Amino acid sequence: MESLPSILASAPPVQLILSVLAAIAYAWPALRAQHLSMRTAKAWVGVAWLLHGTVLVWSLWGASARFGFAPALSMTTWLVAAVYGVESQFFPQLPTRWALSAIGAAAVMLAFIFPGNAMPNTASVWLPMHLAFGVACYGLFGTAVVHAWFMTRAEKHIRHAEDPHSGLPLLTLERLTYRFVAGGFVLLSLTLALGFGYGDVLYGLDHAWHWDHKTVFSVLAWLTFATLLVGRAGFGWRGKRAVGVLYTGSAFLLLAYVGSRFVMEIVLGRTL
Template sequence: MGNWEKEFFSVAFISYFVASCLYIGHLIWLKEKLGSWARVFTILGFLVNTLAMAARTMNAGHIPFANMYEFGMAFVWGLILLYIYIEYHHKNYSLGAFVLPVAFVLTGIFSNFYQEAHPLMPALKSNWLLIHVITAVIAYGALAISFALALMYLWKQRIEETGEEGPIMSKLPPLVTLSALVNQCIDLAVPFLTLLIITGAVWAEYAWGSYWRWDPKETWSLITWLIYAIYLHGRVSLGWRGKKAMNWAVVGFITVLFTFIGVNVLLPGLHSYALL
């Protein structure tokens, strides 16, 4: 199975693409069967994504958390797992029309960073690797969904403001439900973002003898955390609601993407092994 890792992830990519098309088709043509098939392909993609991670583990001899490609597999896996739970709980296929395209695009991006499996670098041979990356998978997966649902909120709000409501609107959750889902995802993510920074600092002290060096990855991780901390403060203390809060959620996830992908590609530093 180890030799099939790349093929498994490619099948997951195709499955997420098909699921995206079916979810969008469900929203356009209002056919429940399309939503049902979309769920099938979402679950298929998740299962094959799991096989890809298992194959990578067998190939590399370690849990696949060592570089951008490997973490990308886990990131999308966590995103889809959380989405499956949300869809099951809310019984609404329309959510997938926004979430699955995000998963599909991320899978395509991470596929471009594919590389052969290799042994862990000395700095990565630590139990902190597992703890650090699991917190990132949970946090980033939840924030990816908050981003997709914030876009859905903004789209629905704009349609309502123009007064051009049609049958599609009957399939979309109420704005208050979408807002609550975005808030719940961010509420879940922020504690794990906090743990991500703390475990990273402890691990850095273990590996490099210093808790914090203002490395680009460390700096942008802190910026990301501050953006979501401001979001929570604005929501709780300043009464941020509606468009303002959703725009902040969108900007927050763009920062997440830059922290994880942009910094690795554009701002080399102590974490440059993420591309190795």
């Protein structure tokens, strides 16, 4: 594995500058949460989000395109932040704003330090789009997990006759949570179908569909989310049972690509 000094030395200057600026823009409102006005903090986060998106585009479609577990986490964080930013315009009291900023800063720098492997020469020119499409389902399920956590916390406060401080009515939180699950399930289904039917086109003949750890965990995640949606539609699953299944499916999905790539890139030091 490359050392940090060698990574800094070999990184394109533009990517280094953009990554550092994005991390600073995320970190500043997180560190100065008690000293910045809401308007100023939102401006900082907006700039950070734009810089973050520019870094992602550069890393996926630039001259030295690379992808791996850390860029996947970075893109997931960017998508969650995008959804959260839209929702906060309608519900300004949504919590954990500063926590998400801190996670954004960490995700940007993690993706810079561990940029992943170069795209295989045999891959299709559509591979970056396919990867972005697949990671989009990570973003939707990540957003669903955040909302499920809001929902669980709101339910706990309500049981104790306390102000839930969620910024959203409980039923609205629940409805949004499982809409994100449904959207993520559609994207996951399409991603699996593309991988199964066109894996040799996207990745090259040596990287067609096969039953490795990534595939097994992806299918387990698909089955878990399918069970959740059927359970809610057919049996009225709610509360802890539904949230528990959501967390389980999300854990499988995290292990599918991010987990398998982490082991390959960091633990075993292998390429694609």
